[in-house]
Amino acid sequence: MNAAVEVENLVKVYKGGVRAVDGISFSIKEREIFGFLGPNGAGKSTTIKCVIGLLRPTSGTIRVLGADVRRDPGVVKRSIGYAAQETAVDDRLTGWENLYLQGRFYHLSRAEIRRRGEEVLKLFGLWERRNDTADTYSGGMLKRLDIACALIHRPKILFLDEPTLGLDVQTRKTIWEYIEALRAEHEMTIFLTTHYMEEADVLSDRVAIIDRGRIVALDRPGALKAAIGGDLITVRFSSGDGLEPVLAALRDLPGVREVKLAPDGIYRIVVERDGDRLIPRIVRLAGEHGIGIHSIRLKRPTLDDVYLHYTGREIREAEGSREEHIRTRVMSWRIRR
Secondary structure (H helix, E strand, C coil): CCEEEEEEEEEEECCCCCEEEEEEEEEEECCCEEEEECCCCCCHHHHHHHHCCCCCCCEEEEEECCEECCCCHHHHHHHEEEECCCCCCCCCCEHHHHHHHHHHHCCCCHHHHHHHHHHHHHHCCCHHHCCCEHHHCCHHHHHHHHHHHHHCCCCCEEEEECCCCCCCHHHHHHHHHHHHHHHHHHCCEEEEEECCHHHHHHHCCEEEEEECCEEEEEECHHHHHHHCCCEEEEEEECCCCCCHHHHHHHHCCCCEEEEEECCCCCEEEEECCCHHHHHHHHHHHHHHCCCCEEEEEEECCCHHHHHHHHHCCCHHHHHHHHHHHHHHHHHHHHHHC
């Protein structure tokens, strides 16, 4: 399978010396959903903007469908669709008018816009509301219309930057269904940035985890989770004193791959398998050393655990503030209008 996107040693340094992207390399296969996972400030949006030609890289090489982004930006932009974090929909226009405007930007004929517009509006469940102004749409409908506008010229690659940011869980899952349908029905390549672990896990064929401008892990979600162990036991001890003998004994138990203290004060014990059989032994070891256990849990590894494993912190730290910031910006923009 050919590569739809190839990125080699991409570096982007902003004024003031801020190194937003620090020498990353990756490729995306044709018809693949590629997830780019990381918190606010990790370099996701900077990367996607460099790849589609909205930002000029400081250094590195980017090829999209074989075309160099720097040398042939027009060729690249005609082949891709892009939906940014904040919707580019004009809420004074109807859904149909927004699509028509976008189609004319790509020099499509009126007949072609009518045909393709009906197709994408029906795909996203917006056909019945096509003549309503966008200011009457819900947040989920606006996002669906924004993605529909990115599809009017039938791009070969669709770039989605945080497509479900700030949406409720039900609407988010509806968007997921549309994204999966795009790949299944149109054999489209999709580059998806997100900071939602479940979103990356459900949608992506492969996931790249980016942290502070560097890719720290890249593989299939299942492979990333399997790489850190078969089961994960989390333990919060009642006291932090006198733990060293207990921790040393835990590390010596058969099947234990890692015992690590997380920033939240919880110890994470990665085991190859049969974690449920290990829990009684952990309780006995703690009791033998006079250490109490406040809580103990067993679970299969998730992408949260993968992210924590590679970065030493949880991605949730930045979620709330980012969503609130974007909501405030959007609200201020609409009030000014």
